[in-house]
Amino acid sequence: MAAEEINVEMNIDAEDQRTMFDKSKIIARRRMPTLELIHERFSRAVRLTLFNMIRAPIEVQMHLPVVKSYQKFVDEFPERTNINIVGIRPLRGVGCWIVDPGVVYIAIDNMFGGEGRLAPRLNLREYTATELRIIRRLVDAFLNEYEKAWKSVYEIKFDFMRQETNFGFAKITSPGEMVLHSKFTIEINGRPGDIDLCIPFWVLEPVKSILYNNMQGFATEPDQHWTDLLNDQVHEAPVTAVAVLARKQMLLREVASLSVGDIIPIEISDPVTVYVDGLPVIKGQYGTKDGRYSVKVGTIQHPAEFLKSPLESARLGPSMMRSAEKGELYEQLPEDAKSHPEIPAPMAAGDTISTIADGLVPADAP
DSSP states (O other): OHHHHHHHHHHHHHHHHHHHHHHHHHHHHOOOHHHHHHHHHHHHHHHHHHHHHHOSOEEEEEOOOEEEEHHHHHHTSOSSOEEEEEEEESSSSEEEEEEOHHHHHHHHHHHTTOOSOSOOOOOOOOOOHHHHHHHHHHHHHHHHHHHHHHTTTOOOEEEEEEEESOGGGOOOSOTTSEEEEEEEEEEETTEEEEEEEEEEGGGGGGGHHHHTSOOTTOOOOOOHHHHHHHHHHHHTOOOOEEEEOOOEEEOHHHHHTOOTTOOOOOOOOSSEEEEETTEEEEEEEEEEETTEEEEEEEEEOOGGGGGSSOOOSOOOSGGGOOTTTTTTSSOOOOHHHHTOTTOOSOOSSOSOEEEETTEEEOTTOO
16 A cells, blocks of 8 residues: 555656746746847847946847756856856845956956957966956946836846856856746957846746736836937938018919019918928018018927818928829819810819919918
8 A cells, every 4th residue: 555655646747847947937938028028128228338437349149048957058058158147136035247258358358448359368377367357247237228128117126246157156056947048149340249137037036927028018118229310310301491571462364464574463471480491480571681581480389280180271282292182282263263165274273373482382281
């Protein structure tokens, strides 16, 4: 009877082990959409941070996070490497950041006046005190930007603990435990190097459901570099400003009957409307300054106001005369005028026109 009980217990243990092994394989195959978004944000931010620190062309490439055993992770690195142990709050446990010697030496070369053209000598020697301080600056930059990338999802803080050069003294978990391995490739002046983040998977247990969530409502922060660049380019974009001094509505037969020397009576508009790229943005008074015809600005309507409500026949210029708008922005002739026998066939753009000094505009424009 005792033997049978022992056999039953052994069978249960074997079944549990097979189940755990299968779960590990499933975890390793699953993607983490939220974590990928976090890492994309981190890659963009750390590129700007490193550029401001090193002052050299920098590109950062994110690799998909991988779940593997800690022993397999350790086997991917040489016997001596730079290992930075960090605590993770409020999660329980520690992780490590590993900085490739190529990143260290190229960064140091650029920071001390070099151009990073010479290939670094990646020998297994001890880092000097200066090199360790620069590595610490790089790691602090990584930690700061990684915390910001996580901020909208989960508040985490990294506490730098110590630096090691041997995994025998930097055991963050047991060899058989699963860990999350995140790799980022940094190119400085075209020379690549890697930084690796390793966190035991059991440390991420409280946020595991968030990492595997699709996070369709993930609140992304704008890239400040591209925001500023786009803002500058928009402000430098050329626009056309047209001040409509007066307008006169005439029938087509009246226009056809005009000859050289005829005078068209007009009434000066007050105030004058200035159309900026087809939108009535400015109103002011007509006059002269320094021998030039001018408009003194009275009121300005911000272009953003036009996005709040549909435009009401306020556009000018051929760029706004799309086929979908033809017939909608133009005032139609009265029925009695349409039936007049002397009126020729209607024009393609509309039945009536308005004249100003430099061209034709919609008759119903304000």
